[in-house]
Amino acid sequence: MKANCWMGKRxxxxxxxxxxxxxxxxxxxxxxxxxxxxxxxxHIYNGFIPTMEKGDILGHEFMGEVVExxxxxxxxxxxxxxxxxxxxxxxxxxxxQRDLWSLCENSNPNAAIAETLMGHSPAGLFGYSHMLxxxxxxxxxxxxxxxADVGPLKVPAGIPDEQVLFLSDIFPTGYMGAEMCxxxxxxxxxxxGCGPVGQFAIxxxxxxxxxxxxxxxxxxxxxQMAADKAGATETINYEEESVLERLLELTGGRGPxxxxxxxxxxxxxxxxxxxxxxAKQALMLETDRPIALREAIIACRPGGTVSVIGVYGGLVxxxxxxxLMNKSLTxxxxxxxxxxxxxxxxxxxxxxxxxxxxxxxxxMKLEDAPKGFETFVHKxxxxxxxxxxx
Amino acid sequence: xxxxxxxxxGSGRRxxxxxxxxxxxxxxxxxxxxxxxxxxxxxxxxxxxxxxxFSIGLGLAEIAAPxxxxxxxxxxxxxxxxxxxxxxxxxxxxxxxxxxxQKHPVTPVWARVGGDMMDLAFLxxxxxxxxxxxxxxxxxxxxxxxxxxxxxxxxxNLSRARQSEHEEGNGVAPKQGHGVEVRxxxxxxxxxxxxxxxxxxxxxxxxxxxxxxxxxxxxxxRSHWKARAPxxxxxxxxxxxxxxxxxxxxxxxxxxxxxxxNTGSVRFVPAPGDRGTEVHVELRYxxxxxxxxxxxxxLFGEEPGQQVRGDLRRLKQVMETGxxxxxxxxxxxxxxxAQPSAEPMTEGAQR
Numbered sequence: 001m002k003a004n005c006w007m008g009k010r011x012x013x014x015x016x017x018x019x020x021x022x023x024x025x026x027x028x029x030x031x032x033x034x035x036x037x038x039x040x041x042x043h044i045y046n047g048f049i050p051t052m053e054k055g056d057i058l059g060h061e062f063m064g065e066v067v068e069x070x071x072x073x074x075x076x077x078x079x080x081x082x083x084x085x086x087x088x089x090x091x092x093x094x095x096x097q098r099d100l101w102s103l104c105e106n107s108n109p110n111a112a113i114a115e116t117l118m119g120h121s122p123a124g125l126f127g128y129s130h131m132l133x134x135x136x137x138x139x140x141x142x143x144x145x146x147x148a149d150v151g152p153l154k155v156p157a158g159i160p161d162e163q164v165l166f167l168s169d170i171f172p173t174g175y176m177g178a179e180m181c182x183x184x185x186x187x188x189x190x191x192x193g194c195g196p197v198g199q200f201a202i203x204x205x206x207x208x209x210x211x212x213x214x215x216x217x218x219x220x221x222x223x224q225m226a227a228d229k230a231g232a233t234e235t236i237n238y239e240e241e242s243v244l245e246r247l248l249e250l251t252g253g254r255g256p257x258x259x260x261x262x263x264x265x266x267x268x269x270x271x272x273x274x275x276x277x278x279a280k281q282a283l284m285l286e287t288d289r290p291i292a293l294r295e296a297i298i299a300c301r302p303g304g305t306v307s308v309i310g311v312y313g314g315l316v317x318x319x320x321x322x323x324l325m326n327k328s329l330t331x332x333x334x335x336x337x338x339x340x341x342x343x344x345x346x347x348x349x350x351x352x353x354x355x356x357x358x359x360x361x362x363x364m365k366l367e368d369a370p371k372g373f374e375t376f377v378h379k380x381x382x383x384x385x386x387x388x389x390x
Numbered sequence: 391x392x393x394x395x396x397x398x399x400g401s402g403r404r405x406x407x408x409x410x411x412x413x414x415x416x417x418x419x420x421x422x423x424x425x426x427x428x429x430x431x432x433x434x435x436x437x438x439x440x441x442x443x444f445s446i447g448l449g450l451a452e453i454a455a456p457x458x459x460x461x462x463x464x465x466x467x468x469x470x471x472x473x474x475x476x477x478x479x480x481x482x483x484x485x486x487x488x489x490x491x492q493k494h495p496v497t498p499v500w501a502r503v504g505g506d507m508m509d510l511a512f513l514x515x516x517x518x519x520x521x522x523x524x525x526x527x528x529x530x531x532x533x534x535x536x537x538x539x540x541x542x543x544x545x546x547n548l549s550r551a552r553q554s555e556h557e558e559g560n561g562v563a564p565k566q567g568h569g570v571e572v573r574x575x576x577x578x579x580x581x582x583x584x585x586x587x588x589x590x591x592x593x594x595x596x597x598x599x600x601x602x603x604x605x606x607x608x609x610x611x612r613s614h615w616k617a618r619a620p621x622x623x624x625x626x627x628x629x630x631x632x633x634x635x636x637x638x639x640x641x642x643x644x645x646x647x648x649x650x651x652n653t654g655s656v657r658f659v660p661a662p663g664d665r666g667t668e669v670h671v672e673l674r675y676x677x678x679x680x681x682x683x684x685x686x687x688x689l690f691g692e693e694p695g696q697q698v699r700g701d702l703r704r705l706k707q708v709m710e711t712g713x714x715x716x717x718x719x720x721x722x723x724x725x726x727x728a729q730p731s732a733e734p735m736t737e738g739a740q741r
Binding site for chain 1: 453483721
């Protein structure tokens with residue numbers, strides 16, 4: 001089959017590789033009909049995620065048709081149309097049973113590496129380094145899905161791929177980001193980053209009843225999408241004005257009730273701060289650039305919540321712990337507990353409350369995956385989201 | 391490694407036992423390596439601590455800035471080298487933590503010696519590579535050699551310090567040599583009876599203990615064990631159960647002239663908050679070749695603590711999900727990209 005393989009930093013190749021096989025009795029093999037490039041794939045592309053190997057198949061947002069099931073999979077049959085969550089969860093460990101699916105204790109066969117770095121290992125992920133399992137990803141013609149009796153969500157035939165594909169990651173991720181803000185009536189939410197996850201965080205904050213949602217980015221087309229499609233009530237271009245001053249102005253000096261970091265470890269910011277963190281990264285004094293997160297903590301109103309859904313990998317420098325403590329802030333974060341959100345969000349799509357396809361700007365063939373990454377990483381042609389089809 | 395684990399390490403317990411003896415507070419200052427010998431390495435524990443922090447610093451650097459390190463030591467800044475440096479970084483941190491977490495870090499210091507060997511092997515290969523900067527590689531190798539000498543001296547001093555402690559101890563020490571002792575724990579979301587029952591049938595053990603080829607029950611309390619040893623060899627021994635408290639504890643030991651004399655025990659404790667069963671494993675064995683061989687084996691992925699941790703993780707997978715969980719990469723020994731493989735998976739190929 002054809003698959004998009006990581007061949008080194010900023011080097012991808014669509015190669016012919018063997019077809020996947022059932023390795024465990026609870027596996028299913030999916031013929032991928034649609035798959036997408038995630039912003040977090042760009043961290044791999046740019047070489048910020050350790051333990052990648054040449055030949056690793058990328059991709060953790062995919063859906064398709066079941067073509068084979070392992071002997072223990074009773075709920076799926078050949079021909080079923082499914083969306084696959086990016087986190088792999090067994091459903092049987094105490095974390096899964098406590099609804100903390102992205103912390104599954106059984107799905108990472110390479111947990112030892114993660115334990116060395118983080119104390120404990122999170123769940124295994126598709127196509128996201130050997131530290132997180134060494135699972136082949138879904139930017140391929142076929143994919144093996146472990147614990148297929150627990151993860152994949154069946155979707156009805158009537159809804160096009162583009163409307164349900166993002167149930168695989170970015171819609172639930174943005175939604176969890178908003179849910180963690182514990183939104184109450186009258187709340188003002190600020191969202192850093194208007195990539196696809198940021199767009200869904202904005203849309204979800206609105207769905208969850210936020211009074212106002214303020215979108216922050218530096219690309220006018222992304223701010224435009226946030227305002228026109230996701231429902232942001234105000235936008236701030238941080239290259240044109242001071243985020244902190246503007247947020248105070250928009251909230252009568254209070255600051256946002258909750259702040260969502262939908263940016264993560266490759267943040268950009270005002271030139272001087274960006275240069276500082278980029279230099280620190282280069283000099284091995286930090287692995288992640290927490291520019292958006294720092295600003296979110298400083299901006300947040302006392303007693304408010306900072307919700308972190310942008311991906312971080314290691315260590316950061318100049319973390320405003322004093323502000324966090326003295327302002328009684330709550331930080332909430334995590335990889336998305338996918339299985340918690342997929343079905344309720346499918347229902348919202350079915351009821352017409354949201355059409356997630358609004359983020360798609362580029363449609364390509366799987367063979368063009370390298371070009372898709374290139375376009376996305378440089379934000380060419382106002383790129384927001386690339387969907388690849390088989 | 392937590393403080394709690396630390397208190398239970400062999401040397402820690404021996405130390406505590408000694409303190410409980412009437413003459414426990416002997417004032418010769420031994421035990422912590424504060425011996426009266428002269429010279430800069432007089433206190434091997436202190437030197438070891440320094441080496442531990444050095445390991446952590448170097449490890450962090452290798453993980454955070456493999457590119458810079460690659461340039462510094464004159465090797466190619468390619469993905470293979472970066473991944474190798476990352477793996478070495480993880481190893482350095484683990485060995486540093488190992489040293490700092492133990493009162494008598496004999497094994498971790500010898501592990502550093504093994505690590506030095508790996509570094510030297512890596513640099514030798516790099517020196518032979520046409521694209522490396524030979525003068526930088528050579529300088530790095532000399533630096534590593536210097537550290538190796540310090541590691542060996544410290545290891546020897548620590549071993550000697552612990553040997554004398556053994557000799558004056560009260561018989562807690564194993565019969566032969568120092569032995570390797572491993573304690574690991576995992577919580578399994580199943581009732582204690584179920585986990586106990588599974589473990590009590592020793593023939594189940596190879597399902598999750600990677601190094602075991604087979605265990606054959608020889609009737610009531612005896613069993614025959616066959617294990618894969620480093621370098622493609624196998625070792626076999628007979629074991630007998632010395633204690634069996636249903637749903638609580640099983641302990642066993644090798645009998646007769648086992649190649650690798652060993653003892654083990656597993657305790658099953660109900661986990662608080664309805665979280666199943668805590669499984670506490672304790673193993674002790676005398677590896678062929680002694681502590682140094684064990685330390686070097688450790689560097690090549692045979693580290694017993696990690697091994698037992700992996701075995702327990704697989705036990706948890708089997709108990710909770712019904713089987714050992716595989717990924718496209720994990721079914722292969724050694725490195726393999728995360729993509730399906732052409733060959734059908736065979737029993738032997740599984741880790």
